[in-house]
Amino acid sequence: MTGVVGLGLASQAHANNTNYIVGSTAFRSATYNAIRALYNPGFIEVTYGNATAAKGNQMMWIGTATNSGISGTTVIKAVWSGLGGRHPRD
Numbered sequence: 001m002t003g004v005v006g007l008g009l010a011s012q013a014h015a016n017n018t019n020y021i022v023g024s025t026a027f028r029s030a031t032y033n034a035i036r037a038l039y040n041p042g043f044i045e046v047t048y049g050n051a052t053a054a055k056g057n058q059m060m061w062i063g064t065a066t067n068s069g070i071s072g073t074t075v076i077k078a079v080w081s082g083l084g085g086r087h088p089r090d
Contacts, residue, residue, distance in 0.1 A: 021078040028080045029054060035076055038065045
């Protein structure tokens, strides 16, 4: 999963980029861990919908991911539902 997330971000390897992910809750845990692994220490994580961060229905990460060859600030916003759907941008 890390490779898939990294590949998607590498295609946008420029400063200050925002990426949106919409998916099924079945893939939430693996994607959550893969995204966290991309970021350098000190990133910001915001989750909604559950007291356990990894089980939130809406997530956002902000920080640098230079370990993945991406420069600048990278923002990832994710929405999880039972069936997938449309991301409510901003």
